[in-house]
Amino acid sequence: MKKIYKILIGIAFSPNLKPNLFEAIRIANMFNAELVGVHVGEKSTKKETALDTILKEAEPLNKPLKTIWQLGKPVDVILETCKAESIDLLILGALQKENLLKYYVGSIARKITRKAPCSTLLLIKPSVKRRPCKHIVVNGLKDKKTKETINTSFLFASNLNCKKITIVEEISQEELHVNVHDDKSLRKATIIKEKLKIREEQRVKTILKDINCADISVITQSIFGKRGYSIGHYAKVKRADLLVMNAPSKLGILDRIFPHDIEYILSELPTDVLIVK
């Protein structure tokens, strides 16, 4: 399990800056990590004073804030800073659709998410006051990254003081190998589903064996739906506070045209999302 030492936040002087920054500072303190702020643009005294006023209102940081001012393309600057500063966690704010309770990731943030070398936390509703994180949903896909992802979610749970984790295994239609078309195949499918569920739970159990989950209640839940998408739906239905997911393996141009896995989530964020690299 990778510890989180350094957190990066992009600073844009938008109305959302204050809640974004407050949220980042809180997270940094919870992890006892160093916070790095990057602003893509010129350094000016006006901007500096604006930043200072906000910082004064916020809770004091355990470790001082490091600010970087740099000109360039936002995507490149942030990605380069991630590498240069060996950042462990990148925090990005999501956008909200007008008048709708739907959130999505803007095009710049989306590009960054795809290419980021570190884990990315997408916040849909940063707030000045702390909202406790009560329920984390994490994917339990059969994937070599899953172990790390589950580990990270436990790290977050312990640092954010969250007491409930649901590990979701998505069982896709393809895995069933049976198409239900009559009573016989339905019975068969139900049996296979049950088997798959047991198999998946077994797999998650092996991962959990090495993790100390003493005062966290852990639930495993199988869901049936489209892989990578339904977990978001589930997080929304169950109103989780944080959704933790594997980073996608490789994304080509086709994946963006025919979105799958993470792309679905990015186009419609159900809640705060952590993508683990």
Next chain:
Amino acid sequence: MTQKNTLKTFLSEIPKNIFSGFVVSLIALPLGLGLALASGAPPISGIIAAIVGGIVVSIIGGSHVTITGPGNGLVVVILSAITILGNGDMYQGYLFTLAAIVISGILLVILGFLRMGSLGDFFPSSAIQGMLAAIGIGIFAKQIHVMLGNLNAEGSIIDLLLQVPEGIVNFIKTPDNSAFYAGVIGIISLLIMVFYSKIRNRYFQLIPAPMWIVVLSVGMFYYFDLFSTTTYPIAKEQLINLPNDILASFAFPDFGKIYQAEFIGAVISITLIASIESLLSIKAVDKLDPLKRRSNVNKDIRALGLATIISGFLGGLNVVTVIARSSVNVNNKGNNRSANFFHALFLVAFILLFATELRKIPLSALAAILVFTGYKLASPENLKKVLNIGSEQLIIFLVTLLVTIATSLITGILIGIIVTFAIHVIINKNILLFVKNVIKPNVLMFREDGKYYVSVKNFSSFLNYTKLKSKLNQIPETAEAIVDFSLCDFVDHSVMENMNNYAETFERNGGHFEVIGLDDSKSGSEHPFALRKILPKQIIPLEGILTKRQKSIQKVSEEIHYSYDAFSDLEMEELPNFGYFKTRKIDKVSNVLSNEACTIFDVQFSEGAMIAKQVIKATMLHIHTEAQMPKFTLDREGVFEYILHFTGYKDIDIDAHPDFSKRFYLSGKSEERIRDFFTDELILFFESNKQYHIEATNVGLLVLSNERLASVKEMKALAYFGSSLQKIIEKC
């Protein structure tokens, strides 16, 4: 059940299936002849389709009680194919059309292998209704002239309809004796069809109406032949023409036009209509099956395809599943596939033994059967049914109907789809909702407390219904299922209709299927199939139309002696006293069920403010107690999410009940009073019931299970829990 047993039951049920197969064949014989004639093909081609269909589909098909044969939906398509491909020569056109039939059979087999059985769901139900009505009008328009003895009426459907008054006048004035008598027989036959169901004579009802027509007209011929001095007044061209040696004279398809555009068009329309007709019929027949089996649609489509190929090569029409004959089969106690097989065998017997007699049937008699069929497809009652669902459905229905009549079936159904979509866009005033979400997988299913919970997002209409369907089909019909549309902005008529069908199927098989999350939606009519648009959050419909859930709640309220108020603006003044609502703002309370002490209600509340706002709808129970209680919360051990507002208080364990302490998390301010309050009886009650989240103030209890709307069944359980708990507390 072992294999041997199944075989044994199958064999023991053969006698009654032979009988029902016989009854069906009595209908299939005249209908087969008539449908073929109406299609412009030789009469025998309809019988060939029924025989091949009955044999092939009963052996390799995937359904149980369906009857297969020539379908009435195809009449219009095949007639136009024969006319267009034949260029005036009907027989040559028939040979070309046989080739189109063979190829459509091949396409059906491919569709079956690709599991495209769900393709039928893509058509909005009102558009299909409109198309079927158009087919009905098409059959009616052509056959009414034949029924009146005029074999030469020609023109488009509209022309033919306009000629009807003229046709009636001509019939009365006609100098042609043969045509006049044929017309009289036609009208009598029509009267038999119309009044058959009204005559309650047991012996009369033994023979189906179409067979009566055959029997009477053949009988009339023999009367003239044997007893009367005058000759039979109907000329030979007004009678059915069957080949002299039926076994030796099969027509063979002519593949000469296979690459021409009109041929391809014919293949497409034939395949489209054949598959739609079969799919609709299979779905409908499954509802009739006394043994509640589910048909394997794709397997059936494959079998129908193969049967169509064979039938086409032998000079027969398309083989489709037919609803009317299938329901006759079920009504006569047919309960397995052998009925279909025997119906085919009886047809073979009829054709071989009674060919001479069959040749005496006047065409007008058969046309009368078809006029009746056509009328039933397009009857004004269907129009009324559609209007009941909503005026927008009527627009879809009429547009599809008129376009189909004026142009062709394919244009008609395409326009129907487009109009449906356009109406959905107009109702929602939002095209992006559809464009952006149409390919997204919008259905989530998981099991929770042994129930299947299905949540649907964004919108649910004919466009993406297959996604919902494939999930719902995986739920055993004996289980309990809850479909939640609360994340949906729009649900259309096709989906609502299907939800109703599922509810019926589950009910029949002992399961339970419930739709929730639509109570805040607006709908155009009271019909259960009416489409529903979810209202913006703040608007409260004062006098809306009750959803099915609300109606069931109303019914349940009477059962359990609670009073019910759907649109109560009663602001629950006591709710904010509960710790649970300290941080949550109550927007509205609806569907209130109450008796003296307990109130069950749906509450909509929001968490957080501004952009962090989340709107939640949940069902809860509020118990008013007279006894003073200590403040406490009681939860399942391990559920930490609810108790945040009580942080700082630790779990109170009651030593005398280790099991209770292990399973429940009890906390509160004054530990002493809580310990006193939890008597043995109360603890036993909690131990032996479902674990809810319970929160108490001095004068009331708040009980909730999941933070979502409850199904009616869950509400009932909640009410029962509430009144029992209240009784125990009052005793303490």
